[in-house]
Amino acid sequence: MKTMQVQEQGGPLVAVEEARPVPGRGEVLLRIKACGVNFADTLMVKGTYQETPPYPFAPGMEVCGIVEEGAGLPVGTRVAAMIGHGGFAEFATAPAAACVPVPDGMSDAHAAAFLVAYGTAHVGLTHRARLQAGETLLVLGAAGGVGLTAIEVGKLLGAKVIACARGAAKCAIAKEAGADHVIDTDSGDIRTEVKALGGADVVWDPVGGAQFKAALRACKPEARLLPLGFASGEVPQIPANILLVKNLDVLGFYWGAYMTFAPEVIVRSLQTLFAWYGEGKLRPHVSHEVPLAEAADALDLLISRKATGKVVVTP
Structure with a gap:
């Protein structure tokens, strides 16, 4: 698969070809349709975020994707998921319990831009x-x-x-x-x-x-x-x-911490938010959709404050 990785602290994003990840126990493999970009991704690249993974890694903490294999969800289910990092790629793994089925009327871009911000x-x-x-x-x-x-x-x-x-x-x-x-x-x-x-x-x-x-x-x-x-x-x-x-x-x-010590808080919240979206009460604002090969530009849009709302990377 294709992925865009940062090889060292503060380094540029580099295109890398590597094997698809293999889902572990309780995980699913997702074919990524869109990846939301967050300011935290820019901090991870610099090595200043509170949860920066070891280098090299692909940024991208929230995705919308299709379940390809694994346990816990039917193959073909379209989901949004928090994965921490790895979203700047064509495939990624995610815990099945962290995946939220996406309503039929929601676009891939909106689903990828939804979890963290809302x-x-x-x-x-x-x-x-x-x-x-x-x-x-x-x-x-x-x-x-x-x-x-x-x-x-x-x-x-x-x-x-x-x-x-x-x-x-x-x-x-x-x-x-x-x-x-x-x-x-x-x-x-x-x-x-x-x-x-x-x-x-x-x-x-x-x-x-x-x-x-x-x-x-x-x-x-x-x-x-x-x-x-x-x-x-x-x-x-x-x-x-x-x-x-x-x-x-x-x-x-720090919203992400609830995934560790009180995941039920996030689950209840997302249930409310997806219901509001289905009722037309929420209107995600995506100012830019950027191809995977140009993922560095997506980060620059946040750093330079040229973006409004959300930026999305699409493999």
Whole structure:
């Protein structure tokens, strides 16, 4: 099979021909139809992600594929699966228990782009942040993969959504996703504008850096802040005095960890999300579909912030 691998830390993606993987006990072999690309993939290539596999490896943690062989699922079943890495390839193995049958009306690209972004938004906002109807949700990085899904899920949960994005085009995409108010971070002031809108009850932050600091100061008393990534490159240091004065909660959140210590949380969440998709309540946004041979360009789209929503690699 063909695969695109990184051979050493920070190295380029290289085309490699190798044997198809053999499914182990409880696994299935998938013929990959599409692979969702995540910011975590770029961190794995650099060797800075919390779960970077040994080199060489193929990036790609979420896929849509057809079951070719193995135990637990009928051959020919189309599924979406979290595989950790290996999705930049024509075939990959996956635990049968981690595979979710894809609804007939869902495209391969939407299925590959669905699990991480929507799963992260739903578990984060319901299970961790306890977002309630009528509360105000502030979404940073709102035009990215987990930003747009947070807007959609937040609105379905009954929240008022303030979205922060960079530039008019990305702000327009956030508005189209359902945001009630949009702040252009190229020209606006997050702290001032959010406070003018009444403040935030929940902050959704895949960005970190200066935007986290501004959002922290725009929170209502007893607000909850979820740092789930640091796309700015800066991990913010949190002043405990502000937490004390406003009775704030900062809640660490890593969606993938639930696969290990509480998989039932993810299973329940995905059941809800696929039902919402079937009802037409969710609209995945895929800005780019990139051939496998050009997978390096897919990573560059995220690094350069030229993508909106999700990028998908198609073998």
